[in-house]
Amino acid sequence: MSGGHTHGHGLFVHGHSRLHRLAPHCKVAGAIAFVFAVVATPREAFWAYGVYAGLIVALTLSARVPLATLARRLTVETPFLIFAIALPLLARGERIDVAGMSLSIEGLWAAWNILVKATLGTATMMLLVSTTPITSILRGLQRLRVPSVIVAIGGFMIRYADVIASEMRRMKVGRQSRGYEPRVFWQARALASSAGTLFIRSYERGERVHLAMMSRGYEGAMPELTDVEASSTDWMVAFLVPAMAAVVCAGAWL
């Protein structure tokens, strides 16, 4: 939800491909299965990761999601990778000199392992959210028997992200219109104090939403409103690629 009105479409890339039309719970299950296969693959099997990357690229192309879009979205994992990059420098054990730096061999393996698995996992999930509207994903999760509290929290987060973001924008405009326009760094101070106010406002909104829910007969359990149906073909299509990944994974262990 960065800047301006995202209009809630968020990460969804509009389309009508087979992947777009697949029942959401099949897609979610398929994506998770694929990630499991990736994670279970031994880190030494470089070829296997090549095949996984190829599968993701092929799926992305078939869904007509621009590869550049997917690549750009992969940048969300950057903060997590900093830790991985530090590993070869920090880990103990046998060392190797690369370009004048002494690196731990075990650390290099660990960094590669994290880097490749995190990247493939993120790419899989990005492909999922690029081809599935967020509300369908929620319904899919509900259908997959994810605890309704978790689904409800996800739903509220998505529903109110925009509301809270616009409240934040209004507070910023309020600061600016009273002549508070510091440079980026000092903005942090105002932001910190606004965060408190924002928290209270959100908390109060939460109370009002709860009142509205009770008024309509809420008694502690979200009603299940699942209306997504999947054919056996849907399941087969959804597990086609994860099945290939499972074969690759098994092959890598042999």
Added chain:
Amino acid sequence: MSILQVRDVAYAYPDGLQALYGVNLTVSRGERVALLGPNGAGKTTLALHLNGVLEAGAGSVHVGGLKLNRANLKEIRRRVAIVFQDPDDQLFMPTVREDVAFGPANLGIRGAELEARIHEALAAVGMTEHAHRPPHHLSYGQRRRVAVATVLAMRPQILVMDEPTSNLDPAAKRELADILQGLDLTMLMVTHDMPYALEMCERAVVMNRGMITADGPTREIMADEALMRANRLELPYGFDPSFSR
């Protein structure tokens, strides 16, 4: 025949602030009542008592002859629907359709009957084609209408609205008025919008400092300058309540 009876309802908020000092109000079936009064008069607090969201410290509420208590809270909440002031508080589900389904689903309705309720409620407010959109994609006026639909889907007997015209532009106000006029429901409308109250409600109840201070035909109450001033009420500049179309 009275559908709503409020007897000697008193309420103090948990922080000790006394909001209602013995309120008495009877509303007949099919009546449209405007609840007028300055900020802090206790209007919203009273509204929240009508379906048991707030529990009266003293007194009683009857809806359609049924006394409000814990045992029949669910039935009372089906009968009395509240539309809150901020539609963002009312619309909390990912899509319009799911939000409209929330109330009836809590009543245990599923399947074709649920679909029929959703369709009926959205059609009543003219929002059928937006069923699958998330609420935050809608304009403020549309969100207000969906908020009305979410409670209509419960087929209530009484519709309680907290400032239904706040933040609406004149055209959206007109659209909402047309929708509300078309509903065959008993209505209680908390509002600061005098022309709207006069147009929509034949009867007005004035609250001030947690008590009901006047109750009568809307036009007469608005024409009583002393009464209006005593209750911090004002008519918009140039507005003449004796004027009628």
